[in-house]
Amino acid sequence: MNWDLLIIQCLNGLQLGLLLFLLAAGLTLIFGIMDFINLSHGSFYMIGAYFCASITNLTGSLILGVVISLIGVLIVGALVEALLARRLYRNDHLDHVLVTLGLILCFDTAVHFFWGAEGMTIPLPPALDGQVNMGDIVIPTYRFVIIIAGLLVAGGLYLLVNKTHLGMLIRAGASNRVMVTALGINIDRLYMIVFAIGAAMAGFAGMLIAPITEASVGMGNEIIIIAFVVVIVGGIGSVKGAFYGALLIGLIDTLGRSYLDDFLKLSMPANYAETAAPALSAMMVYILMAAILAFRPRGLFPPATKS
């Protein structure tokens, strides 16, 4: 067993898990509080990456890029909520799926129109571009940046949800929406804030990943499906569930891709294992979700009560 490789892969899994959490946290809140399926949540991820790439290239400062883009994505999220999503909360899920699918087409095409079909890179400042040596292990510094930033946002969200007045309303909304309205809370404003915060977190995930993969049209469309898996696995409406679900899925996906063929070789001939492993490892997160739903139909951490 190569322990160095295992540590590196675990860090990769942690990184993927935290990115997934940034996407899934917003999704699960929007899902849990407004009962709204937002397939276009991945578009905020893409827009965040493009905003950040443009502003960083323009100003030369990554920090300025991230800050301005965060405000930009917040505004885009609030606009989408006010102009579109708000009209649909009372409709059924089919309408949500269709409208947000239409929105994906609009956002993807708009990005294609303004930024062109080719991807955009974000240059890293030299301080973040290096490597960290830990014994025999060499890890790019930027991976730590992603992990630390992800953990900070997760901690901030925990404090926001559990320690503030707004968080109290969010938790109340997730467990009993009707009661919150009955108590005279301005539910429209709460919805807009939740939607915009969710969008900003998704956008932040896009900004974090863009220096590694580059910003590209449709980059959100694949990861959003995995983020949905995280939401379902964790339990709709539960931020805690989204956190543990995201880490679980990030680790399983990463470790599956690197170790599944060795694991399969224990029980079957090597050539079969090498054919089966790539397919199986890509499917693992979905298999996990199907298995969890078969035994716990409401996910691992369903919110306490839901009307």
Add this chain to the structure above:
Amino acid sequence: MTGSQTNPPQEPDRDTQGKSWGKVSGSTTVYLGIIVLLGFAPPFLSLINEPFYLDLLSRMLILGIAALSLNLILGYGGMISMGHAAYLGIGAYCVGIPAYYEIYNGFVHLALAIVLSGIFAFLSGIISLRTKGVYFIMITLAFTQMLYFTFVSLEEYGGDDGLVIELRSEFPGLFDTENNTNLYYCIYLTLLGSLLLVHRLIQAPFGRVIIGSKHNEERMRSLGYNTYRYRLVCYVISGILCGIAGVFLGNFTSFISPEMMDWTHSGELIFMIVIGGVNSLFGPLIGSMLFIFFEEWLSGITVYWHFIFGLMLIALVLFGKGGINGLITALFGERR
């Protein structure tokens, strides 16, 4: 779900039930007229020398069958599947993989497609149908993703890059599918058969149970129906029908890849149903025809046509409840 509030399922059924022609409603007459016109399309198109439009019509009808099959579970049964493109993929690969081994017999392709889509629908249905609402949407999507990645990893059959089908399915002694007109009629007849099948299913007690359990499952259960089992059978029939559409799609496009199973394509099938009108027998066909028409037309105007398409989709949900079926019914009347 959508439109069910404004359009209770008993209504459209009662008027399509018409024992004699005299009782057929105005809207059904319009639809039957379109179907008859489609039957005369190939000679007409060869007369005006526009063979390209036959290709377009073939694609419309193939996706019409697929949308019709999805409507069986989505429109009538209220099961919103976000993974129906899987069956198009299964059907297409049931042509592609045998053709790779130089097996071109169309009966083999069809039999494979029916059996394999049936098995996939059965296995995924057993688990999916235990869930409701959002969970059902996501789990059907997950199963399709699993299939997608399976085909991506099958490097023998092209993996990500897909597979070129050199020759179409052969039906020795019957007709030659290399001729586009023959292929068109083959699709056309299958479409007629599927329309009849769905119509009969919905009229039958079986369909009543499916519609009933969409509106009030508790009540159907307390009446003694095992709604889970009814839904599973309905889900499998729908999958098989879409698998057959996939066989035609494989024959028609002659290039297949896992991309056919992408989740956005499942979304497009739902889109087609909603354009035409959920809860209507002919709606999915009309929807798929309009969908492909707009796709073809807009993509000829600008490369950014998806933007207009997306706006249309949003506008349809916000303002166009009931789809084209609602429009035609309003214009020509529910009953004469």
